[in-house]
Amino acid sequence: xxxxxxxxxxxxxxxxxxxxxxxxxxxxxxxxxxxxxxxxxxxxxxxxxxxxxxxxxxxxxxxxxxxxxxxxxxxxxxxxxxxxxxxxxxxxxxxxxxxxxxxxxxxxxxxxxxxxxxxxxxxxxxxxxxxxxxxxxxxxxxxxxxxxxxxxxxxxxxxxxxxxxxxxxxxxxxxxxxxxxxxxxxxxxxxxxxxxxxxxxxxxxxxxxxxxxxxxxxxxxxxxxxxxxxxxxxxxxxxxxxxxxxxxxxxxxxxxxxxxxxxxxxxxxxxxxxxxxxxxxxxxxxxxxxxxxxxxxxxxxxxxxxxxxxxxxxxxxxxxxxxxxxxxxxxxxxxxxxxxxxxxxxxxxxxxxxxxxxxxxxxx
Amino acid sequence: xxxxxxxxxxxxxxxxxxxxxxxxxxxxxxxxxxxxxxxxxxxxxxxxxxxxxxxxxxxxxxxxxxxxxxxxxxxxxxxxxxxxxxxxxxxxxxxxxxxxxxxxxxxxxxxxxxxxxxxxxxxxxxxxxxxxxxxxxxxxxxxxxxxxxxxxxxxxxxxxxxxxxxxxxxxxxxxxxxxxxxxxxxxxxxxxxxxxxxxxxxxxxxxxxxxxxxxxxxxxxxxxxxxxxxxxxxxxxxxxxxxxxxxxxxxxxxxxxxxxxxxxxxxxxxxxxxxxxxxxxxxxxxxxxxxxxxxxxxxxxxxxxxxxxxxxxxxxxxxxxxxxxxxxxxxxxxxxxxxxxxxxxxxxxxxxxxxxxxxxxxxx
DNA sequence: ACCAGGAAGTCATACGTATGACGGCAAGGA
DNA sequence: TCCTTGCCGTCATACGTATGACTTCCTGGT
Numbered sequence: 001x002x003x004x005x006x007x008x009x010x011x012x013x014x015x016x017x018x019x020x021x022x023x024x025x026x027x028x029x030x031x032x033x034x035x036x037x038x039x040x041x042x043x044x045x046x047x048x049x050x051x052x053x054x055x056x057x058x059x060x061x062x063x064x065x066x067x068x069x070x071x072x073x074x075x076x077x078x079x080x081x082x083x084x085x086x087x088x089x090x091x092x093x094x095x096x097x098x099x100x101x102x103x104x105x106x107x108x109x110x111x112x113x114x115x116x117x118x119x120x121x122x123x124x125x126x127x128x129x130x131x132x133x134x135x136x137x138x139x140x141x142x143x144x145x146x147x148x149x150x151x152x153x154x155x156x157x158x159x160x161x162x163x164x165x166x167x168x169x170x171x172x173x174x175x176x177x178x179x180x181x182x183x184x185x186x187x188x189x190x191x192x193x194x195x196x197x198x199x200x201x202x203x204x205x206x207x208x209x210x211x212x213x214x215x216x217x218x219x220x221x222x223x224x225x226x227x228x229x230x231x232x233x234x235x236x237x238x239x240x241x242x243x244x245x246x247x248x249x250x251x252x253x254x255x256x257x258x259x260x261x262x263x264x265x266x267x268x269x270x271x272x273x274x275x276x277x278x279x280x281x282x283x284x285x286x287x288x289x290x291x292x293x294x295x296x297x298x299x300x301x302x303x304x305x306x307x308x309x310x311x312x313x314x315x316x317x318x319x320x321x322x323x324x325x326x327x328x329x330x331x332x333x334x335x336x337x338x339x340x341x342x343x344x345x346x347x348x349x350x351x352x353x354x355x356x357x358x359x360x361x362x363x364x
Numbered sequence: 365x366x367x368x369x370x371x372x373x374x375x376x377x378x379x380x381x382x383x384x385x386x387x388x389x390x391x392x393x394x395x396x397x398x399x400x401x402x403x404x405x406x407x408x409x410x411x412x413x414x415x416x417x418x419x420x421x422x423x424x425x426x427x428x429x430x431x432x433x434x435x436x437x438x439x440x441x442x443x444x445x446x447x448x449x450x451x452x453x454x455x456x457x458x459x460x461x462x463x464x465x466x467x468x469x470x471x472x473x474x475x476x477x478x479x480x481x482x483x484x485x486x487x488x489x490x491x492x493x494x495x496x497x498x499x500x501x502x503x504x505x506x507x508x509x510x511x512x513x514x515x516x517x518x519x520x521x522x523x524x525x526x527x528x529x530x531x532x533x534x535x536x537x538x539x540x541x542x543x544x545x546x547x548x549x550x551x552x553x554x555x556x557x558x559x560x561x562x563x564x565x566x567x568x569x570x571x572x573x574x575x576x577x578x579x580x581x582x583x584x585x586x587x588x589x590x591x592x593x594x595x596x597x598x599x600x601x602x603x604x605x606x607x608x609x610x611x612x613x614x615x616x617x618x619x620x621x622x623x624x625x626x627x628x629x630x631x632x633x634x635x636x637x638x639x640x641x642x643x644x645x646x647x648x649x650x651x652x653x654x655x656x657x658x659x660x661x662x663x664x665x666x667x668x669x670x671x672x673x674x675x676x677x678x679x680x681x682x683x684x685x686x687x688x689x690x691x692x693x694x695x696x697x698x699x700x701x702x703x704x705x706x707x708x709x710x711x712x713x714x715x716x717x718x719x720x721x722x723x724x725x726x727x728x
Numbered sequence: 729a730c731c732a733g734g735a736a737g738t739c740a741t742a743c744g745t746a747t748g749a750c751g752g753c754a755a756g757g758a
Numbered sequence: 759t760c761c762t763t764g765c766c767g768t769c770a771t772a773c774g775t776a777t778g779a780c781t782t783c784c785t786g787g788t
Contacts, residue, residue, distance in 0.1 A: 055737075074774085099466075
């Protein structure tokens with residue numbers, strides 16, 4: 001037996017063990033380099049766009065052609081490893097079944113894409129019973145190291161509970177959306193107080209003095225802010241009155257809660273609901289009692305979801321800029337990642353008057 | 365000057381250049397190894413759970429304690445690079461503002477999490493004007509190599525256009541949801557035909573013979589299937605008639621389209637709408653013409669979105685199992701990734717009778 | 729003639745993990 | 759006593775990219 005090894009066999013130290021080795025491997029920068037007749041470094045330089053005097057234009061062309069020919073796409077895992085960054089941020093929202101957060105996501109994604117970042121969404125209500133220690137949590141769910149977090153309408157406590165155990169808590173760039181200003185590193189939120197003030201002003205102008213309030217059971221900064229703003233708005237006006245009913249976040253529960261308000265001897269002339277869904281419940285209750293909207297009863301919502309225009313009459317509500325919330329929040333987060341310190345921001349909420357409000361019925 | 369270099373300086377070949385070197389670096393498996401007094405290999409072995417005779421229990425404990433102490437979390441980028449897999453799949457949906465797809469996402473995410481996969485969602489309508497050649501597209505958006513794709517309610521052409529240029533087309537595991545069976549590698553869809561058949565049966569039983577159809581302008585397998593099923597259902601019954609109006613996917617447009625149907629001399633007694641949103645438009649039109657639902661006009665929807673219960677009266681519609689669609693679709697995709705060949709699946713659609721249907725008014 | 733300086737590339741390395749091959753060591757059989 | 763057989767770990771390496779240091783070549787100034 002001749003002492004010759006395989007002809008082109010590389011030295012192959014004691015442990016050369018590549019994984020799976022699929023028959024169809026994707027081209028790497030090395031393949032591009034070979035085809036273009038340059039070194040791998042050059043390929044990398046070209047793709048990074050860093051050749052203000054390092055690579056000739058002729059070579060750039062060659063590399064680009066070779067890349068195109070092979071259909072080369074850089075291996076993100078390798079980049080992430082090398083660069084120590086993933087250009088990915090997590091967007092935490094309460095639920096995806098609410099279109100409001102779909103809009104937030106869209107706004108955030110668009111802003112992120114412009115800076116070549118991408119967004120992974122995490123609905124915090126996903127029941128996690130099946131998660132496995134010790135790497136569970138959104139971070140595991142994202143399956144990627146994250147460069148930052150954007151949290152919408154989530155309590156800080158919930159969030160830190162969510163991220164706390166596994167996430168690099170204090171060090172992780174974080175922007176809170178639609179949450180209490182001043183808490184957390186940076187916040188972008190909606191001026192719901194102003195929206196509520198305008199809304200109540202509108203009702204007062206119409207002549208309403210007896211109010212019913214429909215608010216959700218769940219806590220959350222926005223809802224507290226809405227309630228406070230409502231009270232403040234009434235405080236300045238003599239002769240006003242209001243009663244509050246709390247409800248779960250469903251149409252049916254809201255309808256029942258609304259009934260308790262409508263069945264009071266001193267029935268309110270206007271129902272101010274903290275969300276459009278609750279307003280839908282109010283509509284239902286009104287119909288059950290034979291009250292016409294808006295002639296007998298004015299109803300208002302909040303958020304301006306699609307259902308506001310589905311309802312009949314169309315709902316007077318306060319529009320929240322969901323898309324912009326996501327976009328501006330992402331901008332703030334990117335600023336934070338750049339080392340700049342974004343300042344807290346407040347977005348306007350816009351009163352949208354439709355058909356569900358009118359002067360109160362004449363006293364009987 | 366003594367020839368002594370720095371005391372513990374490693375050999376340091378000609379090019380030892382680590383990137384950024386943040387002051388606060390996350391612990392790596394090497395750090396854990398040092399603390400536990402073992403080698404990095406051992407740490408890796410332990411975390412992989414592969415020690416049926418390679419690592420003693422005492423060592424396992426030590427490693428786990430060290431990991432916990434340091435708050436170690438494995439670097440995903442490094443794993444991805446080494447393993448050649450990301451355990452991430454892309455979910456393509458038409459839009460996130462439709463709660464239906466939120467439910468699909470939830471179902472898919474839950475199923476994925478059970479197998480330690482994660483889901484990145486991509487709304488295909490995101491306008492891509494700002495994307496940069498040559499690595500644009502969902503793949504760039506996902507910012508990660510993908511192990512597979514789940515595409516919901518998307519035409520194959522649209523999808524391949526989306527993925528085609530950059531994605532590894534034919535090789536990428538792909539499951540289509542709610543789309544034409546037989547096209548593409550594997551599909552999971554809803555038996556909308558049966559749903560429509562039941563729905564029409566319900567209306568026929570009530571005595572309706574004159575129908576109006578409200579269908580969306582956009583194409584898509586489901587809508588074609590719904591229309592065909594509707595026609596088939598009527599075909600067997602003598603004396604039936606139907607007129608169709610097409611509309612954009614908004615309440616207002618649908619209302620206008622519905623008006624054209626209601627203003628015909630042979631006004632239909634039932635409006636069969638291909639989506640709950642369109643049904644909302646029909647409600648609006650009916651009210652404009654002073655028609656009561658369901659006494660003067662029956663209206664039906666499709667999908668069973670939240671708005672179906674917001675409307676008054678509540679809408680008779682066909683419920684589609686969005687959550688299960690996502691879950692089963694993900695299962696199929698994971699099967700595909702395991703090398704198994706999932707068979708096409710069809711999920712049941714359930715007729716949900718509420719208050720918007722009744723016998724037609726007596727002939728005048 | 730010689731060197732400074734710039735332009736164009738290449739070299740070598742590290743990022744953090746996973747894993748096949750290999751090495752001690754103790755127990756037990758011959 | 760010596761060899762075999764497991765058990766417990768460690769070694770060395772590769773995954774694909776990005777980048778500081780280095781080399782080579784060329785032009786032009788003195």
